[in-house]
Amino acid sequence: MALMEIEAGTLVTPRGVTESARMKLRGKGSLYGETVVTPGFSDAHAHPQVIDAGEGRWSNAYEWIRNRRLKVDEAALRADLDLSSKLAAASMLRSLLDGVTLMALVGRGDANVLAYRKLPVKPRVVVMPTIMDLQAGWPDAWRVTSLLLSVSALDGAIPLGFFIHSIGCVTPESLRAAYSAAKELGVPFSIHLSEGIDELPTLVSLLNLRKGEDSKIIGVHCISGSGYKEYGIRVVHCPLSNLRLYGKTIGRPGEVDAVGSDWPLLLGSAAAAYKAAVKVHGRGWASYLLSKSTVGGYELFGIGWEGDVLVFDEPLEKVLEGSVSPRFVLVKGEVAVEEGRLVKLDLGKDEVDKKVRELIKEAVENYPARCLNLYSSCPTGDGGAGAVR
Ligand SMILES: [Zn+2]
Structure with a gap:
């Protein structure tokens, strides 16, 4: 078997930091x-x-x-499979250039699967379609279960899971059905939780959670309340969107299990989220946060990380600051980014950023918010968006 050798001035792995080390991979x-x-x-x-x-x-x-007042009609945009899929592809490619080798994608599940299948280079993914049955146009737990079963029947190669938009945007029946299906199928179950309101007591009551038992729930945000660990809830830290919407984020970084970009096309990738977390919590937390921002997400979803590697020209200090991008990115042992450009596609950051701007312009032009200037008479009171995230 041919081997690729990677020589490192400093090698950072989940097992620790080693100076002058070598790695061997297939290739x-x-x-x-x-x-x-x-x-x-x-x-x-x-x-x-x-x-x-x-x-x-x-x-x-x-x-x-x-x-909120949006420029775009999110429900109409989401109904456009082609554009939704192009946005998913752009999210994956832009993140890959920053060194993101695993993404858990929520939103329109079939669009995300389509984008993943089409791309010649890509990060690993976990596809978790959003359940939000109290908003028009979004699926309930049963529709998402059917989608997951049909996608997994295709070739079983894409890890799948459930994503509940939030306790306030789903019926209790849908919440319980999705949680029990996730347990039965052995797939991840994630939920926006406690974004400014402590929702832990409600979740505990709705799902009959017990202290000391491992619920395996992945809680996204969790900026309010405390005691998540007592129920085995893993916490995903989204500092970029928390700061943007609420001007605050998680106060106890030691409770963070992984990071999320939340809106990669608007605010930046998980690498940007890592950098923001270090800025908020201080340089003293950098090693801990780097571990949670890398292997942390893999552990959360039970995904293997063999062959996923970032090669930087800069010393560890700069990597810990989050101020540099990798020169090479490998996914499953294959080079996906070479000299800062996507292989097979020959695209760098500037070109992908330009494409992202074009797609956003297309979305806003094709699907403008219906009630943009009629706030007071908008029947849904949500800027005509009808649906959220
Ligand atoms: Zn979110």
């Missing part, structure tokens, strides 16, 4: 990096179809959902 050739990190960044929560979040600061997610 051929050799690479040298001043710093080599394995695995790459993991984005434990991303909405690839979100291209607008409105303006303003809010006290909690429900206040934002009710009162």
